[in-house]
Amino acid sequence: MTVTSTSDSQMNSRRAFFVAEALEARQDARESGVGYEAEAIHRYLKERIMGTSTHRPDKIAWRK
Numbered sequence: 001m002t003v004t005s006t007s008d009s010q011m012n013s014r015r016a017f018f019v020a021e022a023l024e025a026r027q028d029a030r031e032s033g034v035g036y037e038a039e040a041i042h043r044y045l046k047e048r049i050m051g052t053s054t055h056r057p058d059k060i061a062w063r064k
Helices: 006-032 038-050
Strands: none
Touching: none
């Protein structure tokens, strides 16, 4: 019998939630044809990490 600690169980639960949200977002992007440009997201995240005031990038149509 394997004993799983509470923290392992919580981590697995959070990981499952994260994956479920990612799959849902992927499906939404495929259906809508809009999403974020990778470079814009990278720039946004770097600015947030540095504490710079910034706004979320705009979604763009990636499917023609």
